[in-house]
Amino acid sequence: MSSEYDILIVGAGIAGSSLAHALSQSSVTPRRIALLERSLVEPDRIVGELLQPGGVAFLNKLGLQGVLEGIDAIPEHGYAVVQDDRIVHIPYPDGREGRSFHHGRFVQGLREHARRANGVDVIEATVNELVEEEGTVVGVRATRSNGQEKEVFRADLTIIADGCFSNFRSVVQGPSARPSTTKSHFCGVVLKNAQLPMSQHGTVVLVHGHGPVLLYQISEHDTRMLVDVKNPVPSDLKTHIITKIMPSIPTQLHDPIHTALSSGRIRRMPNSFLPPSPQSHKRGVILLGDAWNMRHPLTGGGMTVALSDVYILSQHLNKVNDLRDWKQMKGILDRWWWERKGLAATINILSVALYDIFGADGECLSVLQNGCFKYFERGGESVRGPVSLLSGTAPSTSLLAYHFFYVAFYSIWVLFAHPRPIPAPCTSRESHMNGTTHSNGNGDVHIDDKHLDTCIMQMPSVLDYPRLFWLSGRVFWTACIVFGPLLWTEIRWW
Numbered sequence: 247m248s249s250e251y252d253i254l255i256v257g258a259g260i261a262g263s264s265l266a267h268a269l270s271q272s273s274v275t276p277r278r279i280a281l282l283e284r285s286l287v288e289p290d291r292i293v294g295e296l297l298q299p300g301g302v303a304f305l306n307k308l309g310l311q312g313v314l315e316g317i318d319a320i321p322e323h324g325y326a327v328v329q330d331d332r333i334v335h336i337p338y339p340d341g342r343e344g345r346s347f348h349h350g351r352f353v354q355g356l357r358e359h360a361r362r363a364n365g366v367d368v369i370e371a372t373v374n375e376l377v378e379e380e381g382t383v384v385g386v387r388a389t390r391s392n393g394q395e396k397e398v399f400r401a402d403l404t405i406i407a408d409g410c411f412s413n414f415r416s417v418v419q420g421p422s423a424r425p426s427t428t429k430s431h432f433c434g435v436v437l438k439n440a441q442l443p444m445s446q447h448g449t450v451v452l453v454h455g456h457g458p459v460l461l462y463q464i465s466e467h468d469t470r471m472l473v474d475v476k477n478p479v480p481s482d483l484k485t486h487i488i489t490k491i492m493p494s495i496p497t498q499l500h501d502p503i504h505t506a507l508s509s510g511r512i513r514r515m516p517n518s519f520l521p522p523s524p525q526s527h528k529r530g531v532i533l534l535g536d537a538w539n540m541r542h543p544l545t546g547g548g549m550t551v552a553l554s555d556v557y558i559l560s561q562h563l564n565k566v567n568d569l570r571d572w573k574q575m576k577g578i579l580d581r582w583w584w585e586r587k588g589l590a591a592t593i594n595i596l597s598v599a600l601y602d603i604f605g606a607d608g609e610c611l612s613v614l615q616n617g618c619f620k621y622f623e624r625g626g627e628s629v630r631g632p633v634s635l636l637s638g639t640a641p642s643t644s645l646l647a648y649h650f651f652y653v654a655f656y657s658i659w660v661l662f663a664h665p666r667p668i669p670a671p672c673t674s675r676e677s678h679m680n681g682t683t684h685s686n687g688n689g690d691v692h693i694d695d696k697h698l699d700t701c702i703m704q705m706p707s708v709l710d711y712p713r714l715f716w717l718s719g720r721v722f723w724t725a726c727i728v729f730g731p732l733l734w735t736e737i738r739w740w
Contacts (some may be wrong), residue, residue, distance in 0.1 A: 251280045252569065254386060254401040256373050256414070258283030259295065261552040262407035264533070268308050268560035270363035274567055279366045280399055282388055282443065286357065286370045288350035292434035292472065292513050293543045295349045295464050296322065299342035300589070300638020301550035304557050313355035318437050318465040319347040324633065326444040327622060328496060329452040329615075333443055334622045336483040336633050344546075344637065346470075357650035371397070376417060376531065383530035400696055402569035404531045407443065410518055414536035420527035426520040426540055427599065432472040433487070433512050436462075440469040448546070450604070453494040454613060458544065458604040461499070471503065474544070474605065484514045484609030485564070486684060516540050519598055521735035522590065525579050529572045530577065534559070542601045547593035548639040551586075558585050566611035589641035591736040595729070596646055597633055598706070602728050603653075610724035612718065615658020620664070628652075643736070647729065658718045665703040683689045709712075 253269055255262045258281050268279040297305070297314075301640045318594045322344035324337035335430050338344065348644055361368045371388040377398055378384065382617055385400035416423040442449050442461060451459040457474025473491055480486040484507045492500060498522060522539040562578045569575065606615040621628050631649050634640035 249280070249397065249399050249400040251282055252403070253279045253397065253405045253563075255279065255281045255372045256386060256401055256406050257403065257408035257410055257535070258286065258290075258357050258360070258368060259353060259407060259535065260356060261556055262351065262405070263360045264305075264308055264310060264558045265364070265405065265407065265534065266360040266366050266368075266554060266558055266570070267356070267363045268357060269561075269563060270360075270366050271309075272564040274565060276348055276517050277365055279363075279403065281357075281360055281366060281367070282371050282373055282386070282399065284370070284372045285391075286368070288354050291349045291515065292470065293349070293515050294352075294549055295470055296346045296462050297344055298546055298548040298550045298636070298638045299338055300641075301547075301553050302343065302345060302408075303639075304550065304553035307557050308553065308560075309443040310356065310359055313352060313359060314347070315344050317347050317355060319345045319352035320463045320465065321353075321446050322346050322448060322462065324405050324444075325448045325450055325636075326442070327450045327452065327495075327619065328443065329424055329619045330494075331496075332619070334619065334629075335444065335447075336622060336629050338637050339630050339639065341636050342637060342639060346464050348468070352596060363614075364418045368681070369618040371399075373408070373413075375736055376414060377425060377532075380498045383528060385516060387462075388621055394513075402530075403563075403575070405534055406537050408537050409562040410516075410536040412533075413538050415533065416621065418525070418528050418533050424520065424523065426518040428477065428516040429475050429542060430476045430517045430599070430605070431542065432460075432471045432478050432515045432517055432646050433479070433483055434470060434473050434515065435503075435510055435512055436464075437469040437499065437506050439467055441498050442469065443496055443498075446534050449496075452604055452619070453491055454606070454612075456490055456605075458601075459491060459495060460544070469502070471499075471506070474601075476605070479514065487512075503701075507578065515543075516599075517544075518625040521573060521594065522583075530570075530574075532559075532580060533626050536618040539594070541594040543603065544601045545593065545597045545599070545636050547597055547636070548637060551590050554589050554638075555582075555666070558582055582602060587736070588643070590636055591643050592641050592646050593614055593638060594736060595643065595732045599650060599728055600636075609717070610721045613661065613721045613729075614725060617660045618653050620660055621653050621656050643733070647733075650729055651725065654722055658721055661714050661718060661721075662706060665705050668702050 255266050266279050268278055317422055321657050327334045360366050370391040373386045374384050375387050384399055387396050388400050389396050448462040457476055460472040462470055473487055518540045519542060520540040559582050603614045603618055605654040606612045635646050
């Protein structure tokens with residue numbers, strides 16, 4: 247059996263579904279498009295639930311703004327960052343608004359828009375392999391959900407958008423394919439009727455010695471909690487969250503967390519990083535979305551990059567007369583590569599760099615984390631600039647480098663100019679149950695695994711300067727080795 251199309255799209259997720267809709271708007275000629283997906287049942291994932299303002303803007307440009315209606319999506323106006331019971335407000339600039347929602351409802355809305363688009367067939371089928379003729383991909387071999395025989399779907403252009411666990415990434419990229427690296431896992435639960443520190447704001451909790459915690463409302467009664475757990479993942483996640491993580495989380499969330507942990511399973515998702523590389527190895531096929539480029543989900547920028555890629559690529563493909571002219575297609579891929587670079591590189595670098603700082607694995611990164619929090623406390627451009635980058639509304643790697651190294655130097659300044667916690671023995675030791683914190687008014691409270699110690703805030707003395715100068719050099723070097731390799735992953739092909 248064989249079916250003929252102009253374009254095949256493998257994967258009806260966010261990138262694939264939105265691209266099918268966008269390509270149906272071709273200004274050159276009506277096209278037949280097949281959107282193939284293994285299962286059209288509503289997906290159930292714990293990431294891809296917060297769309298930054300930049301992503302909302304691209305959704306509107308694609309004519310898909312209606313997808314956000316009728317799915318109980320929540321407006322998001324920025325972030326609240328929590329560290330040691332201190333909260334700093336980070337609003338989106340210029341009144342911009344993001345949206346958060348159940349991932350599956352959003353995807354089903356995109357699929358419905360694709361299904362209603364002119365010339366698009368949404369087909370439930372498992373793609374088994376690419377079909378090649380004389381070194382050119384001419385389609386795929388797939389098995390429909392209601393059949394047992396493999397069927398050949400032929401097309402002038404095949405686009406692979408089958409997600410982070412792509413089966414075809416290495417086939418398309420060939421020798422240049424790089425395996426994704428997993429830095430940690432997000433472990434997620436849904437909290438019922440939880441009250442966040444700031445309504446309609448994502449909450450980021452910085453946990454000493456562990457990865458950050460994200461919380462954001464995804465429907466009227468549901469709030470997603472994602473706990474970043476570094477590898478290897480503990481076998482008893484519930485105990486790990488209760489004893490190691492919950493003491494740092496605002497107390498009004500403790501009861502909903504206990505209820506969620508006791509009544510439901512904790513789901514996991516690997517936090518992977520895959521830098522993009524040029525696509526010119528194999529004719530007739532293109533990679534898109536997480537199949538090609540992934541970043542850490544901490545910043546919620548993945549859907550923004552995907553929708554940006556879809557918008558730019560569709561603008562070029564909709565003007566092409568002959569999709570089989572690979573010389574012309576290579577030119578389009580080159581233009582797409584450069585036009586996407588500003589936004590994609592900014593979000594890719596920011597996601598991993600911010601994770602390294604918020605995860606603070608070591609003394610130097612802890613200094614950077616503390617300096618970053620105090621940098622946000624300054625307000626003004628110290629908040630507006632970083633959140634413009636985070637929200638996908640300021641696609642500029644130079645602006646990112648400016649603020650990143652400003653944070654590094656400011657962190658060094660904090661070492662000398664701000665008081666630091668000095669451990670002091672408690673007048674009376676109190677055990678802590680379930681991570682509950684206490685304060686006796688003498689300073690910040692620190693919890694270890696056995697007992698409470700109070701910390702007295704004290705300015706560094708001249709005697710501390712030699713060690714602080716040595717630490718300052720290490721902190722700056724750490725900033726360089728965090729940012730430099732990430733920048734290289736984006737510019738190495740220039």
